[in-house]
Amino acid sequence: MQYRRFGRLGWQVSEVGYGMWGLAGWTGSDDEETMQSLHRSVELGCNFFDTAWAYGEGHSERLLGQLIRAYPDRRLYIATKIPPKNRIWPSRSHFKLMDVFPPDYIREYTEKSLANLGVERIDLMQFHVWEDAWANDESWQNAVDDLKREGLITSMGVSVNRWEPDNVLETLKTGLIDAVQVIYNIFDQAPEDHLFPLAQELDIAIIARVPFDEGTLTGTLTKDTRWPEGDWRNTYFVPENLNASVDRAEALRPLIPPGMTMAEMALRFILANPTVSTVIPGMRKVRHVEANIAASDGAGLPAELIQKLRAHRWDRTPTDWSQ
Secondary structure, three states, X not given: OOEEEEHHHOEEEEOEOEEOHHHXXXXXXXXXXXXXXXXXXXXXXXXXXXXXXXXXXXXXXXXXXXXXXXXXXXXXXXEEEEOOOOOOOOOOOOOOHHHHOOHHHHHHHHHHHHHHHOOOOEEEEEEOOOOHHHOOOHHHHHHHHHHHHOOOEEEEEEEOOOOOOOOOHHHHOOOOOOEEEEEOOOOXXXXXXXXXXXXXXXXXXXXXXOOOHHHHHHOOOOOOOOOOOOOOHHHHOOHHHHHXXXXXXXXXXXXXXXXXXXXXXXXXXXXXXXXXXXXXXXXXXXXXXHHHHHOOOOOOOOHHHHHHHHOOOOOOOOOOOOO
């Protein structure tokens, strides 16, 4: 496992972290299998874990708490998120901050996460949605300052809405945000335009999420793929999205190097960007943990291949189904 500096916080975090959304909203989750996967990741050097209260209404946090207690001598970094009070993902531009993250609510859910995790301090608390129009509102700023001052959180971050990487730029200039979580992958390269340069300038950590485009970039989806009733992916991969996504994934097949999977190529593309502090693939099975962490060997991808992959950029705008 290779490690990278986590922005101005200076943490040395595994460049392949662990995304824990798959514990909720996706069918097929099994706690025993999940814990085996989490333990295997620690054995292989993973030390950054990203969860959220919304992932099973605290269930994912409680599982992570079990993992943390199992390794008292390991420095494992905890990142979690405050859900929007109105429970709408993503945020909408006309939403008011007081309806989404009022100060007392920020504290309430920080305390809930602390209880679920069983810790006294959260390394990185994050807003689970965001609007840059809220940047200069002192209500959230004061709430974050208080949580840091009281030692309940070490740092604060923002998880940017899907396909809106610029919807946080003014917020970063407040100096109160230490990390940004953003969708970044072979298709979604827009964060490179404005977000990454500003993050570098301000020394803010970048967490790359959705490295496989919710599964498209594993190369395993077809236009006939369906999921069990109740699975979140059924609402995301509507025909309009599934058909276009599969076509774009198929266009990548000729570029996959011999002996490499599409998923490995996708991870290595992200890791080729030094602005990324860590990438957080979802991993529910031990074989996924082993395959994803194996991409962290420092080998990278040939520069020529990276340039070819850049041509597959796919700029999208939020829709009713993009969530």
